Amino acid sequence: MNRAGRKLRSLTSSTIARAERSAAVFAVCALLIAAAGIVALAGSSWAIVIDLLIVEGAWAAGWLLSAAGIGAGVARLSGIRCESASLFAATCAALGMGIISVLVLVLGLMGWMGCSAATGILVAGWIAGAATLGRHVWSHRSQLSEFNLQIRISDGQWLWLLMVPTAAMSLVAAAVVPGVLWGDEPHGYDVLEYHLQVPREWYELGRIVPLKHNVFSYFPFNVEMHYLLAMHLRGGPWAGMYLAQLMHLAFIATAIVAIYGVVKELASPQAAIASAVLAAAAPWMTMLGSVAYNEGGLLLFGTLSIGWTLLAVRSEHRARPMALAGALAGFACGAKLTAAAMVLASVPPAIVIAQCTRPLRAIRSAAVFLLCGIVTFSPWLIRNAIWTGNPVFPEATGLLGRGPFTQVQQQRWIRAHSPREDQKSLPARLRAFAEQNLMDWRYGYAVLPVGLVAAALRPRRPETLALSVVLMANTVVWLCFTHLQGRFFILSIPLVAILTGLVEPVWWRWVVIGAALIAAGTGPVQLSPRVLRASALIGLEDYRPILPEVAGGEVLDGDCPVILVGDAQAFRYPVPMSRLRYRTVFDLDAGPDQPVIDAWIGQEAPREAIIIVDPASLRRFARTYWGIPPFEGTQTQMFILDASSRSSP
Template sequence: MRDPSTGRKARRPRTLPAFRPPPRVRRGGAGPGRRFPWPLVGLGLILGPVLGLMALGAMQPTIEFDALEYHLQGPKEYYQAGRIAFLPHNVYTSMPSGVEMLHLLGMTVLDDWWLGALAGQLLVAAFAPATAALVAATALRWGSPRAAWFAALVYLTTPWVFRLGTFPFVEGPLCGFHAALVFVAASGWTAREGLGPRPWAPWGFAGLLAGGAMACKYPGLVSAVVPFGLVAAAEAGRRRSWRIAAAFAVGVAVGVGPWLIRNLADTGNPVYPLAFGIFGGLDWDPGLDAKWWAAHGPRPATGGALASAVIDVAGRSDWHSPLYLLLVPLAFLRRGSRGFAAVLGAYVLYLFATWFLLTHRLDRFWLPLLPAAAVLAGLGADWTRSRPWPGWLALVTALPVLANLVFITTPLCGPTDGTGDLGRLRRAAAEAANPPLARLDASLPPGAKPLLVGQAGVFPVDRPVLYNTVFDRERIEGIVAGRSPGEIRAQLDRMGVTHVYVDWVEIARHDRPGGYGFSPAVTRGLFDDLEDSGVLAPPVAMGPDHLLYRVLGPPRPGPQDARSP
């Protein structure tokens, strides 16, 4: 084709292959002969109810202990204090808290810590459709519209994804960052050299996303910063541009740097409480560090453990979907995207291997591999168009999707009382999470301030409390050590403590073999002595082995008290 003004052959504009839509997308113009988009309508009819139920579930109070101990309790304390501050009694709040800031945002805007937590959870749930869109975009870019539809379908109908949207966990947003990283890094890698004035820009964005993943939780360093940092370094070497690696590093620093700086200022350790042997850390010691790693460190890597882990991740997990096992292997048979599938499959294997070798193998820690696996599942669904595969595809996806849809409507997957009264749900959730603690909160008079021993899931408590997690220094131990009964009473008075609540059930759970362990200074004899010496009144039972003591006033003048050991 020639330019009529010059007579010369016209040059077609160059486009980036990584951003060029597939042929079917380019040809699909609007017109009377265009086919009705039944697949898109069907996808909407399936995913619409999923997202609706997820939103309703997100706006219900949680009973998950981790959320009540730190995911929500940390933002609650920040909101009540009016600032983000170091909490020496809750070590979990010293970890990166990017997701928890969504809850704090809700609390600040609504000026209510309880309603704000629900608003924050709704924001967390919004990451599920956003992640599905990124998964679909990746499958479309390196696959086809069919691959994109199925990738989104597989991801959003996974019960784990629904659960992450209805509970205050950080893995939902973490999956979103990983999905975005895959898309951005793959786009940057496949872009033609020399096109565009800023070839480092996508890698700066990738660094920001990797830093954002680490700002969700420390394992993001291994799952996002390290692997994509290596890809950025390889790209910098391939294109002979140090700016690419520098842009990635700057992006990471912007994404996670504020949390590391906070820890450095608060404790002297940017990754507190990790790396204690290198950086040390305020209010941390070798004993607490050993206790932490005994609970959170890597587990023995044996053949049996590996086989069990493979089975769990492949499908035995309670909230997994069989569609991954059915469709992911087929992605490596699809012509035109085998290279991309191989790289993505290697990344999935890397995430599994690092989860198995470097963590305590809690199931939520392997979930960042779901977005990449969903892309592979979408590619696998479109591995061939030859008959009879389309019919088999409809069959093998319909049954698992139907089963997953039924499952997410049950309490086994998430909250189901989406139309209930919030006041009733608030009381019911507190009672379901910890009946004795709910009874304590309801029975204490206004102005009472209890010291909790052995219990840290305190988010629902609607009054000031003193507590500590099992991995922090035990507060009662610090109060009684080296003090006489009179001095103990005076110290409790200075702290404003009116009652002492002891959860012997939780203490016994920690002290059992395989538990986290508990301070040996906390014994029944200690409280018997405090009762006999007039520091505490006889206890009132709040539960089967949950005792509430009232702190007594000053005794009558008498002989000098003996000091406690």
Template sequence: MQPPQWISFARNAIVAGLAAVVLGCFLGGWICGFALLSVWILSGWQCAAWLLSAFGLGVFAKEKVFGRGPDGCALAFAFGIAMQLIIDQWLGSLGLFSALRGAVALGVFVPGWIMTLRFVVRAWKLQTQDKASSLWWWPALPAIAALLIAASISPGVVWSTEFCGYDALEYHLQAPKEWMAAGAIRPLEFLAYSGMPNFVEGGFLHVMSLSSDARDGAVACQLLHASMLLVAAFVLADAAALLASGLGINSHIARLCALCATLATPWLIVAGSLAYSESGIVLAFACVLNVFARQGISFQWGGFILGALIAVLIGSKASSLILVVPAIVAWFALRVDCAWKNWKSIACGAFALAIGLTPWLARNWYYTGTPFFPLVTNLMGVGWWSGEQGMRWNQAHASDATMMQRGLALWNQLFVFGLGENPTAGNPWKWFWGPLPWIGVGSVALLSMLRTTRHVAAALALSSALIVIGWMFATHLQSRFLIPLAIPLSLAFGLAAASVFGGALSVNASAVGAPKRNPLSLLLCAWAVLPAWNLATDTPQAAYFIGENGYLQGNDDWCDLRCSDASLRAAAAKNATAELVINHWRPEWRVLSVGWSTPFWIHPNAPLTWSSVWDTNAIESCHGLSTTETAALLSQNFDAILIDVPMLERWQRSGWLSPKINLDQLKELSKSLPHLAQLRGGKILLGLRGNVVLNLPAIE
């Protein structure tokens, strides 16, 4: 495979990095710019090690499927990421990441590194300097810069609409942290989400395993997830160019517009910059469409890779089985060359799919007795849950809305999301879809009116409709779950723009598509500013938390608490966090947390007992007991109890709170037990033993 010039590739990376540094300086001054460089060096190496290995594996796979061609580096990257995620599932489930003091976690990269090095050396020898510009993607720079900055901010600060990454701190990062302590990927009794397929989280575990403390890998995990989104965007851009070439329209404009539409949509930057799993879905979906647009040389290998991609798609988020897989099947039926539709290809795909999903199903079956736990508990069994817990989970992850209400939800959550008054107070409401839904639907309509693109429009329309139908009837109608829809809509925009603005590209443009600074490119660049604007306005001070893991662990407050300045000591004590108390102030205390389920920044060995909203909490054993009996029972195993009253009230309003957790009982308990501290966020810390006191530490 002949890649782009490596000098050009390095230049592109430098340009993207410089753009992020410039934007960081604009948001928070020079200190933020230097902090970015520091984070990329100290945390980026873990992400880079993973990605370099994945790229080598992908080069091998790409050559098996399509041979050595002049393009396809992004596709090779995507293939490799999928393969690496599946490998991580097997190694993590078998508990091998911790083997030989982490040597296995590092050693598994070596084959991929060797293949990457072989590829680079071969390319360096064979490829002459290409005079073509490789900066054809420059209109997307503002969005890429925003993505890199947001991914470099320590988890728990940025994006208020995501409650500052609450899901990441409770699940996507916390689960790998717990697995690292447990020694393997497995379902955990106190974290229901650990029973999910967790393909992306398996990659996070691999990255975390390169450090002695899982918390040190948090930013590296975010950078890995952001990198997946970038690869997905370029893979989709290549797919748009391939389809455009086949349709006889301008492939350069199709590539550029599809790329910018993907990265300029704020929802993708928001989800991509956090340690979520959406980038795995977007990557696999875009990669499948790219494969469908090509002619392979080995349909057995092609089928195997497609099966692996479907496994990653489902493994990134199980709801993709309903949201995205039907859309892929529709595209396969309407658009794929008949040569792909042979029994050998399909059999190889099924085999790869089985290989990919076996670790998830096997470990769930072994630990819980049901392979799909905590999903479809009404059909496959509830595992270690009670029937009430399974029912509560199912009700919370579905909707009982009428057909009219579902249609209205689609309108609000997609087309006018963030515009006007929020119809669901307390839920996210920002213009995170931007103009993409309107432009995408208009593009599909335009393509359907052109004779040469009518069949593509049918495939795009059907795949989009199936995603929407799945969202309306199989989810709880949240806007973020529509993110896979960005793939067909961005692809439609790229093809429609190529059909309309085909003459806008200079005849002197390069073979890789480097349009001059024409109005279309400037408009795309203006669109790509939208995510940067959202980053600057949503959480304006977030840039000051680039790489500030120590602050979120309570390190700075602990220093203030021990300093000679009385005002600093008083401020630190007044605004104390749970992390300060548990990590530094009283690390020996055995603390029971009720309602607070985001303990990612707590030391891995801290004696903290907690649970997600869906799982059994130790406080439930006190249901029906008096205040005195409750205190006596809890004091047998705990020194203090941490109660997050605002979160418990939110869970109760949502119908998620266990009926065995009585808020009135907890309020009565708080009146009878000594108050040790009022913690930040409305949490209270109560003592369960008479000798438990929270005195100020000595001055140092």
């Protein structure tokens, strides 16, 4: 009889009954807390939230099951095995998400992506899931039963309730029209400028092409490919925007499941619960999870890549888990370019250092990791190399070529993504690190410090050593190669969460719980007022009610082309892209002494058009970005461009 069977046989019927009653009470408490949170945050719009969650949530669940089915098929064919059902499920979902991203990319580049193709992807995943995931569950049914009982009778069961208020807030926030939350960072501008806008343009074009007016279309879009999929599934950009937000929330939720699974494999279920709750309690997870960003992909793929690396380090048969870890690292790079430095380049040194007693074996493992990572990242590198000659454009333009950029645009991009002048010294960078990360409320104040203490308590353990190396590498990358925004250090959350799970003493678990309580209390205090202020914008079908007054019905519904000057939030405008023109600040190519409006309109503008000028953005761009001509206007205005006039009003 196996270990799981002996444990289950030893449980008396009364113990099982008590565990089941405890689970029922837990479920009721969780539902009541979630319902109270939704009603409190959504106010009179709570019914809209519930309706949206039922409809769009069903689509999101179908998408997630399809991804898990595809991933389960790949896992079975690859011989991937692990004891933790949660880790296996998260891995299958992540593999499926990565594969779907590449499928959508290839189909989109060929012009074959549409509603039928999107539906076919989902159906294929369901079929694969029925054939492979079901077989896996059946063959591991005793393990799954043990997993369920451990959750029900473990000491940490009630700790899961700390996640319920943040989950409720995330769901309500995901029902708010995209681009409104959360203020300065993460800013909704990026959502409306490219995270949703670029997939919207590809949806309307019927194929994936370079957008010369939006440089962000050259980014790798492993997460945004799912937003494009959502638009095809739901029949339009605005019909699919809430599904897109729920998809990103699912990325974050699956990353938390992955943290639980990794720590459960390395330590105990109780430690795994504490680590997962600590990560989920960080306000960053709520803020990012509820908007259509791409950090969810970095968190999910990055967490699993590092987690499988840790499992490979302690295994005698490490080729398959190391190859899997590398493939997931490549998917992380396809979600966010910073993962190339923070995951793909950081993990191999960690492998070598953690296995310093067996250097040749460590080098072979690192080589397998790198090779598999480059393979899964390569579709985006190949696409950009064909489009621009630079596989990572718009980055590394000084080394690999500036592509369609002019010299002015190249410098504008480099300066915008570098620290400010007052932050370039080492003391200033370290101060920014403390302010943006260690002492920032979005990291829950206690999340990062408790992880650093955990690393100091078990420094000689190979897993701790590997995690510490990756964390230090991430710190160096953040300090030296980013523009010092806290969001770019987000991968530290799963890293420190796993570190806290590797410390064995029972007293330490209470320290982790205390840190989770601090973080869980910080989030609602800071974020609830913002959600309440946005509750009137829950479930909007499009942006007409909140557009500038000058963008009236005759502008949106007429036949005349519309040109946005200074405003790149084109996703707000329900105008077909055949009539709508805009450009991002990085795509502006202003000539010497050229009138500012003419520079934004461009020479390729139609002879007649409606021009909507955003003076606040124009003034901000002139202050913030290099090579932007000044603008003196003060009010949002609209005017008609005709063949006889090409200058500012």
